[in-house]
Amino acid sequence: MTSRTTTVLIGVNSLFAGLVIPVANAQRGSGPVKVVQLTGLVGVKDNAKGTLGVENGQLHFVHSKASSDLSASSIQDVVTAADSQRAVGGTIGLMSMAAPYGGGRVLSLFRTKIDTLTVQYRDADGGLHGAVFTMPVGTADVIKKELVAQGAHTIAPGEPTSAASSSSTPNKEQKQ
Numbered sequence: 001m002t003s004r005t006t007t008v009l010i011g012v013n014s015l016f017a018g019l020v021i022p023v024a025n026a027q028r029g030s031g032p033v034k035v036v037q038l039t040g041l042v043g044v045k046d047n048a049k050g051t052l053g054v055e056n057g058q059l060h061f062v063h064s065k066a067s068s069d070l071s072a073s074s075i076q077d078v079v080t081a082a083d084s085q086r087a088v089g090g091t092i093g094l095m096s097m098a099a100p101y102g103g104g105r106v107l108s109l110f111r112t113k114i115d116t117l118t119v120q121y122r123d124a125d126g127g128l129h130g131a132v133f134t135m136p137v138g139t140a141d142v143i144k145k146e147l148v149a150q151g152a153h154t155i156a157p158g159e160p161t162s163a164a165s166s167s168s169t170p171n172k173e174q175k176q
Contacts, residue, residue: 029044033139035117037061040131041068042123052133054146059119061133070121075152076128077120080140084111115140119147 024061032051039046059070117133117140146156
């Protein structure tokens with residue numbers, strides 16, 4: 001019983017030590033950014049870690065064994081958002097669940113902030129796809145600006161889409 005308590009205490013202490021250490025500043029340069037591709041790129045597994053950058057009119061994602069490129073001109077929409085994720089996961093998060101009196105559940109309250117980048121694009125056959133990336137805070141807007149500068153499209157919130165604004169005939173709901 002003593003070794004179990006010691007293990008839990010060591011886990012909790014290392015958690016709090018990690019929270020006290022200041023987080024490095026987010027990358028704001030135009031170079032490649034470390035990201036996690038959650039889903040959406042053809043030929044790339046979900047939750048693949050790699051680097052993302054904008055080079056020569058291409059969104060370039062490089063992961064362990066291969067790379068994937070999207071032409072900026074094929075991108076229909078780019079959306080950024082702020083989000084958060086669990087600060088404590090893996091083995092320590094699992095071990096903390098064994099803390100007495102539900103004490104380990106408080107660790108789930110600790111969250112780290114991240115940025116998300118969602119890209120909607122068309123493939124060579126005209127099929128519509130989407131890809132979602134997570135990255136350090138402050139980097140998604142930089143990538144979005146670079147993509148738009150190199151030919152990607154974006155729809156600002158509140159603006160009507162081109163398909164909605166070009167239709168002059170009312171739909172069934174409007175007629176009744």
